[in-house]
Amino acid sequence: MIVNLTRTTLAVATPVVPSHGALRPLGLEEVRITGGVWADRQAVNGRATLAHIEYWMEHEGWIGNFDAAAAGTVAAHRAGREFSDSEVYKLLEAMAWEVGRSDDAEVDARLESLVARIAAAQESDGYLNTQFGRPGQRARYSDLEWGHELYCFGHLFQAAVARLRTRPGATDGLVDVARRAADHVCATFGAGGLQRVCGHPEIEPALAELGRATGEQRYVDQAALFIARRGTGTLADIELGRSYYQDDVLVRAATVLQGHAVRANYLAAGAVDVAIETDDGELLAALTTQWENTVAHRTYITGGQGAHHSGESFGDDWELPPDRAYSETCAGVGSVMFSWRLLLAQGLPRYADLIERTLYNVVATSPSHEGTAFFYTNTLHQRRPGTAPATDVAVPRATSSLRAPWFAVSCCPPNVARLFASLGAYVATVDDAGLQIHQYVPAQIRTHLTDSRALDVDVETDYPHDGRIRIVVRTSHDEPWTLSLRVPAWATGATLTTPGESPAPAVPGTTRVTRAFKAGDVVELQLPVGPRVVVPDARIDAVRGCVAVERGPEVLCLESVDLAEAGAVRDADVGHVRLTSRDSVREVDGQVVARFEVDAPAAAAWPYEDVDPDGDRRTTAVVETPLIAYHDWANRGPSTMRVWLPST
Numbered sequence: 308m309i310v311n312l313t314r315t316t317l318a319v320a321t322p323v324v325p326s327h328g329a330l331r332p333l334g335l336e337e338v339r340i341t342g343g344v345w346a347d348r349q350a351v352n353g354r355a356t357l358a359h360i361e362y363w364m365e366h367e368g369w370i371g372n373f374d375a376a377a378a379g380t381v382a383a384h385r386a387g388r389e390f391s392d393s394e395v396y397k398l399l400e401a402m403a404w405e406v407g408r409s410d411d412a413e414v415d416a417r418l419e420s421l422v423a424r425i426a427a428a429q430e431s432d433g434y435l436n437t438q439f440g441r442p443g444q445r446a447r448y449s450d451l452e453w454g455h456e457l458y459c460f461g462h463l464f465q466a467a468v469a470r471l472r473t474r475p476g477a478t479d480g481l482v483d484v485a486r487r488a489a490d491h492v493c494a495t496f497g498a499g500g501l502q503r504v505c506g507h508p509e510i511e512p513a514l515a516e517l518g519r520a521t522g523e524q525r526y527v528d529q530a531a532l533f534i535a536r537r538g539t540g541t542l543a544d545i546e547l548g549r550s551y552y553q554d555d556v557l558v559r560a561a562t563v564l565q566g567h568a569v570r571a572n573y574l575a576a577g578a579v580d581v582a583i584e585t586d587d588g589e590l591l592a593a594l595t596t597q598w599e600n601t602v603a604h605r606t607y608i609t610g611g612q613g614a615h616h617s618g619e620s621f622g623d624d625w626e627l628p629p630d631r632a633y634s635e636t637c638a639g640v641g642s643v644m645f646s647w648r649l650l651l652a653q654g655l656p657r658y659a660d661l662i663e664r665t666l667y668n669v670v671a672t673s674p675s676h677e678g679t680a681f682f683y684t685n686t687l688h689q690r691r692p693g694t695a696p697a698t699d700v701a702v703p704r705a706t707s708s709l710r711a712p713w714f715a716v717s718c719c720p721p722n723v724a725r726l727f728a729s730l731g732a733y734v735a736t737v738d739d740a741g742l743q744i745h746q747y748v749p750a751q752i753r754t755h756l757t758d759s760r761a762l763d764v765d766v767e768t769d770y771p772h773d774g775r776i777r778i779v780v781r782t783s784h785d786e787p788w789t790l791s792l793r794v795p796a797w798a799t800g801a802t803l804t805t806p807g808e809s810p811a812p813a814v815p816g817t818t819r820v821t822r823a824f825k826a827g828d829v830v831e832l833q834l835p836v837g838p839r840v841v842v843p844d845a846r847i848d849a850v851r852g853c854v855a856v857e858r859g860p861e862v863l864c865l866e867s868v869d870l871a872e873a874g875a876v877r878d879a880d881v882g883h884v885r886l887t888s889r890d891s892v893r894e895v896d897g898q899v900v901a902r903f904e905v906d907a908p909a910a911a912a913w914p915y916e917d918v919d920p921d922g923d924r925r926t927t928a929v930v931e932t933p934l935i936a937y938h939d940w941a942n943r944g945p946s947t948m949r950v951w952l953p954s955t
Contacts, residue, residue: 320407320472321732322465323647324519325583329654330736330743333754335407335473338731342749343769345730348671351678352727353405357414359679360398360720361421363713367701370395370421372437376428382443388716389438390455390507395425396462397721399481400469404728407473418470419479426484433491435463435484448501452542452552457496457505460488461513468513468520469729482521489517493529503541504533506552508570511577512644515584531581534558534590537574547618559593563600567620568613568633569718572641579648591652598649600624602661608841608855608950609672609862609937610665611685612638628849629687629951636683636719639669640726647733650745654738656793656817659745662733663795666746667771668862671938673710673723680710681720682941690882692867692945709941737762741789741821747776747834760784771859772897774801774834780824789821792832797839797857804831834859838899838934840889843951853951856892856934858899863934865901867947873932883907885953887929899934904955 319334340346364370368386373395375381402418405411429435436456440447448456467485470477492510495501511530518526538557542549549555550566558578564571575594582591604624606612611634614622619633642665650658673682680696683704693708704714713720734750736743739757747770755761763781770776778790794801794815802810803818806828813832820830836859843850856863865881884903886892891902905928940948 319732320404322404322468322644322729323516323580323651324472325580325648325651326519328583328652330651330738331757332651332732333735333737333752335404335729335731337752337754338734339751339753340731340734340748341751344671344771345727345748348674348727349408349730351674351676352401352724353409353411353414354678356674356678356720356724356727357398357401357405359712360401360717360724361417363701363717363720364395364398367391367713370424373424373428376437376441377424379441381437382441385437389453390459390718392435392437393455393459393462393509394717394721395421396459396466397718397725399425399466400462401721401724401728403466403469403473403481404725407469408728408731415474418481419477422479422481422484426480429484429487433487433489435460435488448495448503451503452506452545455505455507457492457510458507460492461509461511463488464510464513464517465725468516469725471520485517486521486523489514489523489526489529493525496532497525497529498532502536504536504554506542506554507567508537508553508574508577511574512580512648513577515577515580519584527581527584530577531585534574534578534581547620551618551620559590561593562596563605563621563624564597564612565621567618568638569619569635569641571621572612572638572645576641576644576648579645579652583648583652595649595653598645598658606661607632607634607687608843608857609634609668609685609687610639610642610661611669611687612642616684625844625846625848627847629949630690630849632685632687634669634685634687636669636673636681636685637722639665639673639685640722643670643726643733651736654743656745657796659793660796663746663860664862666730667860668937670723670726672940673719675710676939676942680712681714681723682710683714683716683719687864687937687950689941689946689948692947693941695945709945741791743791743793743817744778745793747771756788760786760788762788764790770834771836771861774836774859776832776834778830778832780828780830781826783825784823787821787823789819790824790830791817791819792830794818794832795834795860797860798834800835802833804833806830838863838892838894840892850951852953854886854889854954855951856899856901858894858936862937862950863899864937864940864948864950865903865932865934865952866940866943868943869932869935870903870930873930874928881947881949885955887955889954891931892934900931901934901952902929902931903952904929 320336321332321334369391375384402414406415464485467482470481511533514526514530542554553566553574605621613633614626616633643662646658646661696702696711701713701715702711704716734746750766752764765779767777794813796815801813803813804810838858840854883906887902907927
């Protein structure tokens, strides 16, 4: 059940504002990321990625679909997949958060122009979709299994929430478009309407948040209806089974996430919203169990989720093959959505731990350093050097072995863009006791406690390159308040230094400092970010006998580019190496290096012999080579790569 309830009606520029919970989220107007890794990512996102996405959506005709719908010609000229409307809405959301973050007038103008084209296509009863409902097209809601109509509405609603919270006085009409569409959904799918759900969950968290942002309780109620119907078999059975779109088991009866990984996370996020707004402790407990079991049994070391290319789905427990990992970028975004809602509800640091892992090792891995090419899937073992994709055409999503500028299904680029633009909202929260910092970035936090006391704090750090995190208090108070800092689960040996005191151990979890802080007080958390060698659970068959290396929150990998530079490695094949010992992993001048034996296996007509498997192994070289952050791989041309390293 929810504890330490903190009621709030504050409108802040953040994606999620529950009516109550353990923690109150802070918005973009309260937290500004000022430097470091994430500031760089946000700058590239605002400067390059948004324009890149907009260009490709125009190029592919996805934005033009709205023009054609308004002109009555869309049946003959529609471009893209049935869900392409949703990608345009995600771009709108990313633009809205970027305007809230940077006050970029040029992005704001482009957003307004885009809204005008979308609004022109809306029908008189609020329905808005370019794939269905017009002469020459299939009827509305005639294919709820695959049509994605409600899914598209969901992304429209989330774009409107972003606009409402970052520019509440905007006159572009986006919020009005969304409200008319939401009214249509409630009228069509309410208690007396179609007793159906969408094959792709997404409208559930979107309706709940639109209800919170506008004060319309019926939107929240409709989200609750969709959650209650899920698992009752309203969707047709398919070859992949109803579990593919989570329509085989009631949400409150499920014990683990299953089926399509993006759909499962979006549904879980919406179910948390409903559980909070309806004070449904049983539903929240079920979702907590689902999160726990999914993290314990079905999540990659990177935080990635989805082991099957078929169905883009979770595998069974412990089924986590590195070379066949699907680990869709959008599933990572969905995982962040799910974990963040549980964090706000319960205040437990484990949720922020998974968010951090997923941000650094899935979300940050997708875009290139330039922000104009993307991974759709995120393998943990690339066996053959990738093939450079064409730069002037969209490529199939799962066959791109290097980052591609665009996909025929390009849900991931705008999903990454909207998360990066709103990232400041995931850094910190407040409650009745004080301030909690969940993600460590250079930042200015300018907020107030729940008793209205102003609170100014600066975070100074070069994390994750360095483990030193300084929290500088800028305001004085006569009454004490509590500063809470997350100590990641991997950070055994962390220390905390408070004003006038010597460093003291800070065990993984949450460390708290309660005092009447004065302006200039500094609290310093030191996290041990040196390299760590970790082993997999023995039940993960695919990586038994291997180890992985982590440094701070980053998963590291071996890339063939570095093997080639180390010399004496024919074809720089990461499949021919074995870590000589765990002790060989060390850090030298900020670079993690490891020593490997390079094998030259003997040719054989049959790969199975009744002998010692090491008997015919020939070591041709021993090399010391760098390991790099997984999110940086494939930025230096075609290569092979692996996260899990065979160990001698």
